[in-house]
Amino acid sequence: MVLYRKYRPKNFSQVVGQEHVTQTLQGALKTGSVAHAYLFTGPRGTGKTTIARLLAKAVNCDSQTHDACGVCSFCKDSEEGRALDLIEIDAASNRGIEEIRALREGARFASARGKHKIYIIDECHQLTKEASNALLKTLEEPPAKTLFILATTEPSKVLPTISSRTQRFDFKKLSSEQIVAKLQNISFTEKIDIDKNILLLIAEQSEGSLRDAESNLSKLVAFRGNKIDEEAVKEILGFIPENIFFDFFQMVKDKKSSEAVSLINNLYESGLDLDNFIKGLLGYTRKILVARASSSNLNRANSNEKIQALAASFDSKYISRLFGSFMRAQQEMKISPIPQLPLEIAVVELCEEQFVKL
């Protein structure tokens, strides 16, 4: 069971986040002022394709609700992927010249069913130059009752002549709270026994992508069934609890290099991905840096006491030394015959460095 497909919103009211997009689109639907071309930009997993499909349904829906009703023939056909007037082109897997040529031909003919013809072009920045130019020609003289929805993660790569002919919406990363709320809903419906704290771990790891968070929850259920604890998240998603990073930095601070080295070894032997661990160290170092930078203006709300304690003991020069050492270890790990060695050397050096500095 793939949760993100099962729980994909069926109408605008079910969409999590992106209110600035859904409200504007619903307003346009109500006043009959839907544009003929849209450009949806933003990070992966933030709802671009989902909202494109909802807009397509709402435009052609038989109900007078200005939303997808889910029961009329167009809504049903598009949910099942067989609506003739809804054409989806994935420019990432198919650079598109054939499709765009067909699109140019097809768009000239109105829908036989009196509906709008809707083209959703995903990852449109990947269209070839020829395909982009062909699309541009169509956008310059848009046929009646045709709607183009272009989506991209890289708006700077879309031809300016194309984006200037569209109405653009920038999608935002979802907040952890928004993701947790959706995951809580899913867990409740699916009778998954999982703590809110653990959902928060999943949300934080997905970095604003609801789709990633939902796939990770699916993965956990697939491996562990309907009862999921922190152990499962650690093991299956390679997640490292924050207190391990704190312990690690505490050891470095106290110059306990042998303890820090054996912590690395234990993590490695327990099957933890060291690259993931170094990424976590970099993320935690950044939190220390931010806490240090904000300590003077009393803006401490975003860091906890442990991070603040470390921020007080490391000067900014040492913090940038931490960044440099971890990034170098990350590079060297790729060619090292002993994977954990570069990180171990970095730790020993960092502990020694402190002796000199402080």
Ligand SMILES: [Zn+2]
């Ligand atoms: Zn409908």
